[in-house]
Amino acid sequence: MRPTRTALALAATVSSLAVLTAAPAVAAPAARSQVTSQASTAEARTALASWHTLRHEALGPYKGYFSTAEWKRPSGVRVMQVKARCWGNDTGIKVDLWFLRRWGGGEKVAKSGRWRCNGKYGIVRISNAGHSQYWATFSLDKKHTVEYWVQYYK
Secondary structure (H helix, E strand, C coil): CCCCHHHHHHHHHHHHHHHHHHHHHHHHHHHHHHHHHHHHHHHHHHHHCCEEEEEEEEEEEEEEEEECCCEECCCCCCEEEEEEEECCCCCEEEEEEEEECCCCCCEEEEEEEEEECCCCCEEEEECCCCCCEEEEEEEEEEEEEEEEEEEEEC
8 A cells, every 4th residue: 555645744754753852862972972071181181281390309508509419301391490499597599400411512501590598489490491401509698408399391
């Protein structure tokens, strides 16, 4: 038996309604997973982009000019800083961040900073670190203990 036009139109309407009612149920998990994956990607970026301490040490009490041991820059790190403080009698501290050049090119100061010994932190930061070996030197007018952190941003 051959279906009539009315039966065909009714069947088409029923099937389209079935698709429309099923579409939110099918689309909802996909939309939720997309939103969840975007949130987890944003959290992963935030988790990776933070300061990591490579070394933390207190030196002294010293007066004059003294140095830290060398450290190696982690692979892929481009931003490094030395955060230091001293306290006592409002004298000054000078911090130099040094690097060793490649192929026997010698050593050079990458960045330098000077601030008071009042217990507050001072930061010497470089944003395009490319060499492998670094160290810091400190210069003090009077005898102080220096606390410092070597940090990288990744």
